[in-house]
Amino acid sequence: MDSFKRNLIIGYGLSLLLLLGSSIASYISIQRLLESQQLVDHTSLVIRKMENAISILKDAETGQRGYLLSNDEQFLQPYNGAKDRLNEELKSLLDLTADNSEQQSNLHKLTELVEGRMNILQSLIDQKRKGLEYSMEDLRSGKIFMDRCRQLVNEMENKETVLLSNRVKQSNAFAQRTPLFIIVASLLSLLVTIISLIRLNADYNQRKQLQESLQEKDREIDERINIISAIAEKVSSGDYTISVEEGFEDKLGELATSLNKMTVSLHHSFSLLTQKEWLQSGISSASEKLLGEQTIYTIAENVMDDIVEFTNSSIAGFYHYLNGKLEFIQGYSFAPPADRKFINAGEGMIGQVLIAKKIISIKEEIDPDITINYAAGNIIPRHILGVPVFFENNLKAVLLLGSLKHYEAVHMEYLDAVAEKQASPSIQPRYAIN
Numbered sequence: 271m272d273s274f275k276r277n278l279i280i281g282y283g284l285s286l287l288l289l290l291g292s293s294i295a296s297y298i299s300i301q302r303l304l305e306s307q308q309l310v311d312h313t314s315l316v317i318r319k320m321e322n323a324i325s326i327l328k329d330a331e332t333g334q335r336g337y338l339l340s341n342d343e344q345f346l347q348p349y350n351g352a353k354d355r356l357n358e359e360l361k362s363l364l365d366l367t368a369d370n371s372e373q374q375s376n377l378h379k380l381t382e383l384v385e386g387r388m389n390i391l392q393s394l395i396d397q398k399r400k401g402l403e404y405s406m407e408d409l410r411s412g413k414i415f416m417d418r419c420r421q422l423v424n425e426m427e428n429k430e431t432v433l434l435s436n437r438v439k440q441s442n443a444f445a446q447r448t449p450l451f452i453i454v455a456s457l458l459s460l461l462v463t464i465i466s467l468i469r470l471n472a473d474y475n476q477r478k479q480l481q482e483s484l485q486e487k488d489r490e491i492d493e494r495i496n497i498i499s500a501i502a503e504k505v506s507s508g509d510y511t512i513s514v515e516e517g518f519e520d521k522l523g524e525l526a527t528s529l530n531k532m533t534v535s536l537h538h539s540f541s542l543l544t545q546k547e548w549l550q551s552g553i554s555s556a557s558e559k560l561l562g563e564q565t566i567y568t569i570a571e572n573v574m575d576d577i578v579e580f581t582n583s584s585i586a587g588f589y590h591y592l593n594g595k596l597e598f599i600q601g602y603s604f605a606p607p608a609d610r611k612f613i614n615a616g617e618g619m620i621g622q623v624l625i626a627k628k629i630i631s632i633k634e635e636i637d638p639d640i641t642i643n644y645a646a647g648n649i650i651p652r653h654i655l656g657v658p659v660f661f662e663n664n665l666k667a668v669l670l671l672g673s674l675k676h677y678e679a680v681h682m683e684y685l686d687a688v689a690e691k692q693a694s695p696s697i698q699p700r701y702a703i704n
Contacts, residue, residue: 285462292455299451306440313434316366316373317427323359324423326352327384331416334391338398346395353388360384376426380419387415501533549684555580569659570600570667577671578602581681584651587670589613589620596620596668604672623656623668629685630656633676653677657685 330352336345360381367373390412397403555576570588578586585604589596596613598606615624623630633653651672659667671677 282466285459285466288455288462289459292452292459296452296455299447309440310434310438312366313430316363317430317434319359319363319366320423320427320430323356323363323380323384324420326355326359327387327416327419330356330388330391331412334395338394341398349391349395356384356388373426373429376422380422380426383415383419383422387412387419390415549680567599574600574602577669577685580684581671581673581677582675583671583673585670585672589668589670591624591665591667596624604670619654619656620668620670623658624665627658627665629658631677632656636672649674 329348333346333349333352337343337349360377364374364377367377394409394412567590570590574586574588577583583602586602587598587604587606588600590599591597594615598611598613610618613621613624615621619630619632631653632655636650636652636654638650652674653676654670654672655677657669657671658665659669
């Protein structure tokens with residue numbers, strides 16, 4: 271082994287060893303810092319829980335005192351539910367201090383005192399409700415329990431405060447040492463790396479870099495050729511959504527740009543073709559179901575499902591115009607309230623269609639009576655359309671359509687196309703956007 275390789279191995283080996291050691295030490299230091307901070311947060315939470323418990327007990331006492339003085343049940347609002355909240359806080363404290371036997375013992379004592387105080391409060395309230403007088407001895411007994419609770423909570427908080435202070439000091443110590451240790455380790459690692467780099471042979475580095483550069487270039491070219499080949503194969507099989515990463519100023523980059531333009535053009539063309547096929551299918555289906563003489567009820571039954579499917583509607587309703595009123599005769603996931611089965615001209619969006627004799631589109635302020643009926647409940651659609659239905663230039667019905675999404679231009683185009691193709695009663699839309 272020549273001296274260059276030996277120096278290279280020694281230099282980078284030492285740098286790697288130092289970096290590994292500093293990383294392990296930094297990880298241990300940071301873990302201890304996090305654990306210390308968690309203990310600080312834990313102690314703070316215990317103190318807050320103790321304060322919450324004594325606060326709830328004070329609220330219960332205040333509510334009971336107000337009731338005893340006023341005989342007004344409203345003063346018992348702070349008292350009602352206080353026992354359950356106290357039990358919840360005390361249970362939480364028992365869980366939080368499970369590793370502290372002394373605090374566990376104090377909490378059991380506090381639980382007994384709290385139960386005693388709550389029993390006295392309830393006893394006085396029951397006496398008041400029965401019209402019985404309470405004695406000063408009862409009040410003194412309650413005060414004794416309350417004072418003992420306060421004293422015990424203060425002792426427990428003092429112990430937690432001492433514990434919190436110790437943990438804060440420990441946390442601060444870790445916080446001060448950790449950044450310094452990381453900086454020193456990083457500087458040492460950087461120094462060793464620089465010394466190792468200086469000792470490298472310049473000529474060897476140049477040749478090595480040139481070789482690596484050529485290998486990287488070959489690998490990159492092979493990879494790009496494989497990618498372009500795979501994409502071309504996918505395009506030939508009908509996938510026009512795929513594209514090649516651009517940004518290279520060479521022949522392969524130009525090829526990638528041209529391929530991307532081709533896929534965009536093909537995707538657009540086939541999308542238009544698909545859309546036209548979809549429209550033609552919808553028009554044909556609706557036209558077949560409208561051939562021949564039909565009643566308005568037959569039209570509602572035959573056309574409703576087709577229009578709902580091709581417009582992706584969530585609801586539909588068919589209103590028959592007769593004797594100056596619109597009568598609801600059939601719905602899809604929609605049933606109006608009883609007082610909305612007959613609609614006069616000008617009433618709501620449906621009545622406005624009767625007057626305007628053109629499509630009305632509403633995307634905001636949807637009538638709350640227009641809802642999508644599900645087994646789990648009702649939902650108000652985001653977009654509704656009112657479409658007039660004509661026969662021999664006379665309005666015969668109004669079709670209500672609603673969707674949880676906004677209707678797209680292709681849906682409007684579908685309605686226009688269906689109207690133009692029909693030979694019997696027709697939907698002839700003209701637009702009024704609200």
